[in-house]
Amino acid sequence: MTRRVHNFCAGPCILPLEVLEEVQAEIVDYQGAGMSLIEMSHRGGHYDEVHARAKALALEVFGAPEDFDLLFVQGGATLQFAMVPMNLLAPGQKGAYALTGSWARGAFQDAAHYGEVYAAWDGAEEGYRRAPASHEIRLEEGTRYLHITSNETIGGIRFAEWPESPVPLVADMSSDFMSRPIPWPRFDLVYGGVQKNLGPAGMAMVFVRRAILEEAREDLARYLRFDVHQRSNSLFNTPPVFTVYVTGKVLRWMKDQGGLEVIEREAREKAALVYEVIDTSDGYYRCPVEEASRSHMNVVFRLPDEALEKRFLAAADAAELVNLKGHRSVGGCRASLYNAMPRASVEALCEFMRDFRSGRR
Amino acid sequence: MTRRVHNFCAGPCILPLEVLEEVQAEIVDYQGAGMSLIEMSHRGGHYDEVHARAKALALEVFGAPEDFDLLFVQGGATLQFAMVPMNLLAPGQKGAYALTGSWARGAFQDAAHYGEVYAAWDGAEEGYRRAPASHEIRLEEGTRYLHITSNETIGGIRFAEWPESPVPLVADMSSDFMSRPIPWPRFDLVYGGVQKNLGPAGMAMVFVRRAILEEAREDLARYLRFDVHQRSNSLFNTPPVFTVYVTGKVLRWMKDQGGLEVIEREAREKAALVYEVIDTSDGYYRCPVEEASRSHMNVVFRLPDEALEKRFLAAADAAELVNLKGHRSVGGCRASLYNAMPRASVEALCEFMRDFRSGRR
Numbered sequence: 001m002t003r004r005v006h007n008f009c010a011g012p013c014i015l016p017l018e019v020l021e022e023v024q025a026e027i028v029d030y031q032g033a034g035m036s037l038i039e040m041s042h043r044g045g046h047y048d049e050v051h052a053r054a055k056a057l058a059l060e061v062f063g064a065p066e067d068f069d070l071l072f073v074q075g076g077a078t079l080q081f082a083m084v085p086m087n088l089l090a091p092g093q094k095g096a097y098a099l100t101g102s103w104a105r106g107a108f109q110d111a112a113h114y115g116e117v118y119a120a121w122d123g124a125e126e127g128y129r130r131a132p133a134s135h136e137i138r139l140e141e142g143t144r145y146l147h148i149t150s151n152e153t154i155g156g157i158r159f160a161e162w163p164e165s166p167v168p169l170v171a172d173m174s175s176d177f178m179s180r181p182i183p184w185p186r187f188d189l190v191y192g193g194v195q196k197n198l199g200p201a202g203m204a205m206v207f208v209r210r211a212i213l214e215e216a217r218e219d220l221a222r223y224l225r226f227d228v229h230q231r232s233n234s235l236f237n238t239p240p241v242f243t244v245y246v247t248g249k250v251l252r253w254m255k256d257q258g259g260l261e262v263i264e265r266e267a268r269e270k271a272a273l274v275y276e277v278i279d280t281s282d283g284y285y286r287c288p289v290e291e292a293s294r295s296h297m298n299v300v301f302r303l304p305d306e307a308l309e310k311r312f313l314a315a316a317d318a319a320e321l322v323n324l325k326g327h328r329s330v331g332g333c334r335a336s337l338y339n340a341m342p343r344a345s346v347e348a349l350c351e352f353m354r355d356f357r358s359g360r361r
Numbered sequence: 362m363t364r365r366v367h368n369f370c371a372g373p374c375i376l377p378l379e380v381l382e383e384v385q386a387e388i389v390d391y392q393g394a395g396m397s398l399i400e401m402s403h404r405g406g407h408y409d410e411v412h413a414r415a416k417a418l419a420l421e422v423f424g425a426p427e428d429f430d431l432l433f434v435q436g437g438a439t440l441q442f443a444m445v446p447m448n449l450l451a452p453g454q455k456g457a458y459a460l461t462g463s464w465a466r467g468a469f470q471d472a473a474h475y476g477e478v479y480a481a482w483d484g485a486e487e488g489y490r491r492a493p494a495s496h497e498i499r500l501e502e503g504t505r506y507l508h509i510t511s512n513e514t515i516g517g518i519r520f521a522e523w524p525e526s527p528v529p530l531v532a533d534m535s536s537d538f539m540s541r542p543i544p545w546p547r548f549d550l551v552y553g554g555v556q557k558n559l560g561p562a563g564m565a566m567v568f569v570r571r572a573i574l575e576e577a578r579e580d581l582a583r584y585l586r587f588d589v590h591q592r593s594n595s596l597f598n599t600p601p602v603f604t605v606y607v608t609g610k611v612l613r614w615m616k617d618q619g620g621l622e623v624i625e626r627e628a629r630e631k632a633a634l635v636y637e638v639i640d641t642s643d644g645y646y647r648c649p650v651e652e653a654s655r656s657h658m659n660v661v662f663r664l665p666d667e668a669l670e671k672r673f674l675a676a677a678d679a680a681e682l683v684n685l686k687g688h689r690s691v692g693g694c695r696a697s698l699y700n701a702m703p704r705a706s707v708e709a710l711c712e713f714m715r716d717f718r719s720g721r722r
Contacts, residue, residue, distance in 0.1 A: 005396055015399065038562070076599055077598075078597070221474055236439070238373060243563065
């Protein structure tokens, strides 16, 4: 039996064991072809099938409507910070950004080189403890889109409600991708790196409303144009074959689990287990995030002091509960509970947290 | 025993079997960690080691001097078509491009959006049958760099001699990466996708002269800046973990084979075997490339007519000599003989070609 630790890594992170075992079985000789999939042309029959299946499954599991297409683009969400304004902002148009933490700020900073952008809301003064309500977001005249970060991996914040907005939404969903339904009519574009909820590192998935590609800008290098990727079915250049292949398997696994409805419920329930331990600890564990904005993916918490946090992390590690350290920029602890995280691992964490508090660890 | 066909794919393409088998052994549980490498943080100890080793091996095997650094960037060589002019061309500076075929033209086309560029040589009228001699390349006043494509994958052309140039060279070496020594003092930058000679698809390696990063442009998104990747040791955002990991193993394999000198000699000898069959076929097989510019990586050839080519490809396929079809834009046949291609496969191809010509296949 394969040894598996409880892996709470914030990304890259846990994948379903079944998927890893399938990859292992196929990696040297893919379906009797006498070669590995990673040795094959990306324009050949085997890869075609892998590519088409991953794309179709993603559109299906996400519940994306007909008027959206899906692109696979390398460079992660980070390259999208540039590609979104490059492609969406025509001269005179503005991009609005809701600043909820590190990732939203990154998107905002990069976008500033490719158009006029402004902060429509900024949680900095409050120390990034929550997502804004719709009425708090101030949009200026001439705004093309409102960019939000649906879940802040570092701060452990999420938009529990999608904002109501008079302009189309654009969302970076890297850290809660495929864990909640999307109200598609409000969106022009949804993107995210796949390396948390969906597969190995190496690409972003970009869901884009087809209609916005008709007015595409042509003064960009081809790799940076959404319309080029869309017209070529994400095969404009060599795609990240292995990442697409494994992501397709994870999507199949998600579908087999019952799809988005089940995944969302499990995410909510898994997170609730940990928050309950925090909330019933008489203040021993503290979550700095306002209750309504608490992430279902990244549960951040503090202990009474840093020395205890250090002891907690070491003891957790010894108990095979690994990667619970908070992001280096904020410290503390963080349990990332992405889609492939079994409930048994979350229960093991909860038991450990109770035991640690009561001195039994 | 693992079944292996003779895989002449132009990319992604053949990898050493030993490497695939190592990956298979490690993919579920990496070194007893209780998880896969692709489930681990890119800022953790295991990946750190993989990343550092791949980088150090690449610098060593390529023989890059101290004044060069190496970046891992997603998006393949195609994204570099944009990043090179974005980062290197200051206002008023020009980029010179030697147009030797499809890939050079692609680099030229994309660069035009980010600075003033011009064709310093163009093989179009001759039908892209050769690389230019140094004296044929016309540089204009104010030229920052001369961009060359060291090997044209589709046309089967290479620069047998690196151009002598009064301005620094920039080379796209995607299809002959790590198969020949590089005269580093002439270069400011050398890049290439790894998916032909070095590993699975998913990134470019960019060798960059450190000095040119000191005058880096700051008006670009962070992912598009060489200096950002360099300062962060290619860990500015989540790297393509699996691609780096497998590329590191291929580099180790190359070092074990004897390094660049041996690899180069073998490449020359393997290519010579196929060209000899072509040249001694009384015109039955024809290579459209001028002899001095013949690629050591991609041997392109035609048969007397297209019907014969079709029969040739079908019979080759049946004999487990696969992926010999020429690029869809030019037709004909192409044997790609990248570094991991065993000499035995090349000999099998030569025997097949002789047999086919003499009607024994």
